[in-house]
Every structure is written in structure tokens, then in C-alpha cells.
Amino acid sequence: MNEQRPVPAGSSRLTIDLDALRANYRSLAVRVAPARCGAVVKANAYGLGVAQAAPALYREGCRSFFVAQFCEATALARAIGAGAEIFILNGVDPGNEAFCAEQNFLPVLNSLSQVERWRALARTLGRALPAALQIDTGMSRLGLPQSAAMALAGDASFAREVELRLLLTHLACADEPERPENSAQLAAFNAVGACFPSVPKSVANSGGVMLSSDYHGDLARPGVALYGVDPGPADAGLRPVIGLGARVIQIRTIAAGTGVGYGLKHVATAAQRVATISLGYADGWPRSLSGVGAAWHRGVRLPILGRVSMDSLTVDISALPEAALAEGDFVEFLGPSQSLSDVARDAGTIAYEILTSLGTRHTRIFVENGVAQTFAAGEPL
């Protein structure tokens, strides 16, 4: 591995394996073929860094990208250029219609008022404007009611003003394959879809990709699975994409009766060797892991003692030989010994939240084809 240029040493290291990301995309694309496979890269590619992740997906053949907001579409377009379609899942904010159209972004029109504002701009510009249309089939989050969408299908001026590139819906329970609501949503969507025979259809997020091919439509929209997280109960054979290590700042031995951390929530019952690590909730390491989670070193579990602080946490290293760990060494938080799903379970949350909370203080090392590109903490990617 050759480092491209020296960067300041960091206190924590986030490694992003772009080869694994590309392999996951490939495996999802094979699963949904002959449907096309897009990629959801909202929230900075789930915290990984969209400027690196999206071009890697593009190189793997992805040509349809989904973000949540206009500002994300702008960053994405800078990263991948004009060769792919960019859908904005939350639609177009009032006043942003012209910016959106100018950049050729594709807003997902979710309500009749969004539809109306997009049509108004189309009339002003005197040309049809491309967009996607979302149907609410039971999640009650975003999208037109089925009846409203069907009415649009019969509206000739709508067809002149809006060039529909995609008809989509979103599944509320795709991560629970046995839920009957999945097939109910699909049936409702297909009934609306029949009114738009020439428009490509999209149903599946990562969980939907793992359901039967009935859910794959013409274009799949996986997010979390790309980043190595199984969306449902089954092992989907995805490769982990990120690793996280953080440095030991200080090591000490405490006597029985000594407290550790805010609130002194841990009190040693016997002499104990402890290490304070440079990782805290400001780095996205949830405070709910206080007294619950662990770091790892060479396969040995190092339980978190007491509360997680903003910038540090303390672990028990009594199980390690004394020479095994020194100040400045890195211990593992995500890697072979501990997966994102392990951490999410311990923290009482989901892997999505851990990923998107990781923050900007980590040194980021993107690895692709054996080449590592390193960005210092806080440096724009």
C-alpha cells in the first residue's frame, strides 16, 4: 500500500474499503438483474464520504444515484460529473425549483404541492421537466395517495409538463421479510404502476433487494447494504466496508474502590488496569455504550468502563499482557472483532445511525486496488 502524501497523525482512523463497496454493489446488481441497480448515497454516503464513495460506485457501473437533499445533490454532481442521474428523495424545497432544473437534478415529487410547483416552472420555461413521482402505499411518510397519482396518469397536461423518469414507493417493513405489509404495499404500487405503463418502477431499498424479484422493479435503491450491513435477518454475504480504530491516550492501574469517568459510574472492585481512548460521543460513539460496549485488541475484548465522554472513553485492559498495549497504540472499535451490527445492538440502535454519526474527526483512509488515499481529520474529502 503506498500512501500518497504525508498527513498529520490522527487520534482515530476510519478505513473505508472501496473494493468492498464495489464488490457489494456488484453482488446487489447481480441479485436484481435484469433490473438496474442504483445507489443511495444520502447523508454523505451514510457517513463514509460521498466524494470518494460515489465515484467508486460509478466506476463499478452505477448510473442512478439517490440523495435526500438538494445540497447533497450538488456535492454528488461535483464528485461524479454529468454522466449519471441524480434523484433527490425529499423532493424540491419551495424556491429551489429553478436551481434544481438548471442542474438537471431529478426531484422525487412527493406531494401534490410539489407536483404543482414543478409543473409551474415547466410552464414558465416552456418545456417538460424530468422528475420522479413517489406513491405512498402505506408508510405514511412521503408520496402521493394512490388516487391522486392515478388522477395524474389521466391528466394530459401533466404528461406534457413533467417527464416522469421513475415511479417509486418505499417499503416500511422490508427488513422483516415475513411481514404481510410488504406484499400489500407491492400490490398497491403495482395497481398505480399499471396507469403509468411506460415509466420505470422502483420499490426496493436494501431490504427489498433481499425479498423476491417481484420487488426489484426496474431500478433498485439499496443504501445500507452497499456499506456492508445486512438489511434483514439473513446473511447476505456482504463485505464489511469500514474499520475504526482509536488511540490509547493514557494507561494507568487503579486500586480497588477507585471510580472511573463522569458520575464515577464504574468503581473498581479490585486493582484494575485501564486505558483511556481517544474516542467519544462527539466522534459518533454513542453514550448509550457507557458500561455496555467494548473495544478490542488482538482479539481480546476490552469492556468500556463507566460513561462515554465527549472526546474519550475508558476501557478495562486487565485481560491483556502488560506489554500488549502502550500510549499511542490503536485499539479496534470496528473491524474483524466487532461489526457495525454488534455495536448497534449493544447501543440499542441500528447500524444506519452508527454509520451516519461518525463525524469528521477521524483520519479517513480510502483503500482501492491496494492504494490508500489518506485525508487528515477535518480535511475536505
Ligand SMILES: *Cc1c(COP(=O)(O)O)cnc(C)c1O
Ligand atoms: C434511505 C432510502 C433508501 C435506502 O435504504 P436502505 O435501507 O439504506 O437500503 C431507499 N429509498 C428511500 C426512499 C430511502 O429514503
